[in-house]
Amino acid sequence: MAEAKHHQSNYKGWLYKWTNYLKGNQKRWFVLQNGLLSYYRNQAEMAHTCRGTINLANATIQTEDAFSIVIRNGGAQTFYLKATSEVERQKWIMALELAKTEAKKMADAESDEEESQQPDKAELNMMLHTLSAKLEDLSTCNDLIARHGLALTKTLSELESTHAPSEAASSMKAVQERATLFRITSTAMINACSEFYELSQSQGRRWQRAIQHGHEQRLKLEEMVEQLAKNVVSLEKKARMSITGQPIKEIGQSSFSCPALMLIPDF
Structure with a gap:
């Protein structure tokens, strides 16, 4: 985790993320910014492909042992993460809690602004x-x-x-x-x-x-x-290519559905 960078509520660095029972924990590059925690397979992917994002405004941040971090956003998303050391885990916890606080303030401010602009x-x-x-x-x-x-x-x-x-x-x-x-x-x-x-x-x-x-x-x-x-x-194109091993034709926006999304593996 020597590559992790911290600035107030923004944080970047490597964490291990639980993907599935077949692959287990995989090393991913995480970026914490503007109350959102996003991850990529590596730093080069940041320019074009995001593997997943969780909003911290209403999330719960928990720890199960000296290295783990569990982030839940209601019943919609759960990130099971592990740091390489207890020190790095603590740095991430501090950054996540600060980002969550700021995200809640932003959400409350937007809500107040909408209420003030729209007459009841x-x-x-x-x-x-x-x-x-x-x-x-x-x-x-x-x-x-x-x-x-x-x-x-x-x-x-x-x-x-x-x-x-x-x-x-x-x-x-x-x-x-x-x-x-x-x-x-x-x-x-x-x-x-x-x-x-x-x-x-x-x-x-x-x-x-x-x-x-x-x-x-x-x-x-x-x-x-x-x-x-x-x-x-x-993501659907990449998932099908990973499953079939063959390139697929360009697919339009109407070709994907919720069942197809459930088949996308965590890369």
Whole structure:
């Protein structure tokens, strides 16, 4: 293990990994980075072929003797590893525990970010209720404007048909009152429109951020699935070649399935 390299939660070096009952423990090159523990047959494989990866965020790290390390990620994956010395085993344990802690922090931070960017149901209902209330205000203002506008028009018509000075003065006073009511209602309508516009703009930007976040997450997932498919096809080709001893033709993405993956030996 003299080749092992350690930097905070990142670690590289040789470990023996249990493969199967036929081959037993095999020497593999392990790389611990960004909360993921990956392994390769040798260092040269790092550029093109990863033999396996386990996420440490929710993993358990245990020891059974002075040289062993057992890493379990729920019921999905288990790595049975052995170091060449107790000192090297302890270095790996420290690096793994530190990487696990940082991976959990990253996962929690991502979860908090998603929750903060995506409004929950109660908040969404509150926004819809507020918008509905503003729409009711606009509808009320519209009715009042129509009513006061009709009254003002009627009063102006009466003023035009008035010839006596005394009646004209009375009609003029009525016009002024109707005009004042119309102006007040119009101002209220303008304010309600402004409030509704500002509220719609602010909530619209928030919804846009939530939609953008969902779009980015979908693209990230598509990239992960595409890369996983490429890795599976590559491993399936190598597995069949190892079993048959003959090169095989290029196989498309639809040619692999879960049963085929179970036959892939640990190289």
